[in-house]
Amino acid sequence: MRGSLVFYHPTTLQEAIGLLGEHGEEAKVVAGSTALTILMRQRLIAPSVLVSIGAIPGLDGIEERDGAIRIGAMVRHRDVELSELVRARVPVLAETFGVVANVRVRNAATVGGVLAESDYASDPPAVFVALDAEIEVRGPGGERTIPARDFFVAFYETALEPNEIVTAIRIPIPVTGSGTAYHKFVSRSSEDRPCVGVAALVHLASDGTCADLRVAVGAAAETPQRFPNVEALAVGQTLTPELTGRIGDAYADAIDTLDDMRGSAWYRTEMVRVWVGRAIETATDAAADRSAPG
């Protein structure tokens, strides 16, 4: 019922975690509120307690540390998009955050929020999974780290315990000689959520063969989809159109695609086939540019 809601503004993580423990299922963490407001308006959720984490210091930084870019949970999408550090070190991440929704949503929506919401049709999760990112969370028992591939469990469901809070994400900086890409395929308007989103990383060896391939497909199923056994087909090989086509086919076969207003399951399967190949090609070109002498 409207009006039965109470707001808390804790200023430490300990306080926030304590409030979540105290109120249990009734409580939700609120950060940018772009998703939360809609979910509440549509009566899909009806929390009676909102715990704002916006006043907690230390959650809003972007820094390079130990070969990774670490982004705090309260960092806005737009700040990832415009960050010079992110653009220089993990450009695909800036590009991906830059294609989410529209500039107003990107000014409000946070990195912690897109993780904790686990909406299958968000753009960043596929990139996080492809880049082997790790999510830092804090709960009553202290901190732990969850690999991105284990974090997204199902529709709007994550590996977070009820009283755990996302505090940051660490994205390893791709090694020299790697190229990355995120292809967002939209079936309606330019600022829509993806029908299919494909993140790819290609690492080329000095002889031009593929040393490492990673492909994660978002928005096609409940969670980002990655198949190491298919990726392995590329290792030691030259990424010819024939080979990327086979990898696209294998992803299309492997993913149990879903139906929604952005595309039927059949259509999504065909789009996975096409866009996996294109993402690998773009990432390969980027890798070749980066490893070119001079």
Add this chain to the structure above:
Amino acid sequence: MTATDPSSPRTSPRPVDGEGKISLTLRVNGSAERVRARPNHTLLEVLRNELHLTGPREGCGVGMCGACTVLVDGRPVSSCLLPAALAEDHELTTIEGLEGPNGELHPIQEAYVEHTGFQCSYCTPGFILATKALLEECPDVTRDEAKAYLAGNLCRCGSYVKILDSVMDARDRVRG
């Protein structure tokens, strides 16, 4: 010491009055406004219903159309998605905040009038505020860049060509 010590303001809920409302202080168009609102009221609801600032309008209610655009610390956001309780401690600007001390139009508004960058004008405050943020971020913006930046503002009359003409003229007026 526990995390839920009731004496701590951070770990107690915001006080609610007999009508179930909380007290908020919003800094809107340069002045501090004290308002009472339900904890789940959005900034849009409070601006329109409590402060009678009707420039921001509700269009889609889900952050897609831009009719409710408000600048928060100079950055456009959808006020239909932002709980008013999270808008404290920020500088808020609505279209009403653009007029000069004697009611004169802002150069961006003049450009929109000059080029008739509107028909019904429901979307116009949102477009003008988005244009303001765009020109502050990117004073030499190109037409294509403006098109990309404004892609998330919808004009159902379809005045996009004239809106882009207005933005390009506004750029020249603001840049001088």
